[in-house]
Amino acid sequence: MKDLIRTDHLLREDVELLLDTATRFAKTPLAERSFIAGETVVIHMTKPSTRTRLASETAVAHLGGTPIFVRADELQLGRGETIADTARIISGYAKAMIIRTFAQSDVEELASNASIPVINALTDDDHPTQALADWLTIRENFGNDFSNRKFTYVGDGNNMAHTWLEMGAVLGAHVVVATPSGKWAPNASVVARTEELARTTGGTIEVTHDVKSACRDASVIYTDVWMSMGDSEADRAEKFTALGEFAVTDALMASASSDGIFMHCLPAHRGEEVSAGVIDGPRSVVWREAYHRRTTIQSALFHLIRGDIKGRLA
Ligand code: CP
Numbered sequence: 001m002k003d004l005i006r007t008d009h010l011l012r013e014d015v016e017l018l019l020d021t022a023t024r025f026a027k028t029p030l031a032e033r034s035f036i037a038g039e040t041v042v043i044h045m046t047k048p049s050t051r052t053r054l055a056s057e058t059a060v061a062h063l064g065g066t067p068i069f070v071r072a073d074e075l076q077l078g079r080g081e082t083i084a085d086t087a088r089i090i091s092g093y094a095k096a097m098i099i100r101t102f103a104q105s106d107v108e109e110l111a112s113n114a115s116i117p118v119i120n121a122l123t124d125d126d127h128p129t130q131a132l133a134d135w136l137t138i139r140e141n142f143g144n145d146f147s148n149r150k151f152t153y154v155g156d157g158n159n160m161a162h163t164w165l166e167m168g169a170v171l172g173a174h175v176v177v178a179t180p181s182g183k184w185a186p187n188a189s190v191v192a193r194t195e196e197l198a199r200t201t202g203g204t205i206e207v208t209h210d211v212k213s214a215c216r217d218a219s220v221i222y223t224d225v226w227m228s229m230g231d232s233e234a235d236r237a238e239k240f241t242a243l244g245e246f247a248v249t250d251a252l253m254a255s256a257s258s259d260g261i262f263m264h265c266l267p268a269h270r271g272e273e274v275s276a277g278v279i280d281g282p283r284s285v286v287w288r289e290a291y292h293r294r295t296t297i298q299s300a301l302f303h304l305i306r307g308d309i310k311g312r313l314a
């Protein structure tokens, strides 16, 4: 597989390879310091980013390369040059391309016209590199055996909810997603696709509106912001009303399993989707999770450039 553009394109063995190498990079950040010496990686983002941008630039530096960060208004893409032409040009200069934007189809078009690996650094639909950091953190806490554990996401049925379903299905885990019904539920086609995949990997997909039962005895309670980048401000009041009962409060966290942890991709809004007591409390692993954004992007760059990732669609 040339690109990492959708979480459920990965095989479990690909994920294990990526996480093993990320663990190596966590211990020895400069283990492959000459890998892309003298080369560049282009990072293009049309949405803001703290973690993914800094993790990506640092990962490229740790592999010996130079990151070139370009905003939308700095490329001719913003003035009508096509995605395909942009992909061809960047392929002539860089060893890989990392892109954050709105439409998943734009990332797909870029990848299909690029001869170099393209990594999805978040779209409205998915956030694959976040999934790698999340499951590396989960593996550090619980090991590689996900059986007899429940991994719960609560809140908006957004890109992170999709990512949670997809990686859970890839890894054969029991994942639960609790969201309001209707407008803020995860995309039905993602649910159907991940249910089908989970049947082949031994996983279980559970989509519910019952937040209390979703969190009871969970090994992980995961949440995300209620207003994602690109969401309409006109929806805020209605959305916050619908999501109110899905906030991760101290009481909800107390219902998790005795070794249960709290996770969040960040940025967080204390007092909205999570209480300060939970995110700043002893069960929160969010800082380790954020740290692993660098190690996992470094690992993804390393293995994609080497051509080591098999992928499910191959
Ligand atoms: N979690 C994450 O993707 O953070 P940024 O938006 O800051 O990159």
Ligand code: NVA
Pocket: 122, 123, 158, 159, 160, 224, 225, 227, 228, 229, 265, 266, 267
């Ligand atoms: N759902 C959030 C994730 C941020 C990392 C967003 O898309 O803004």
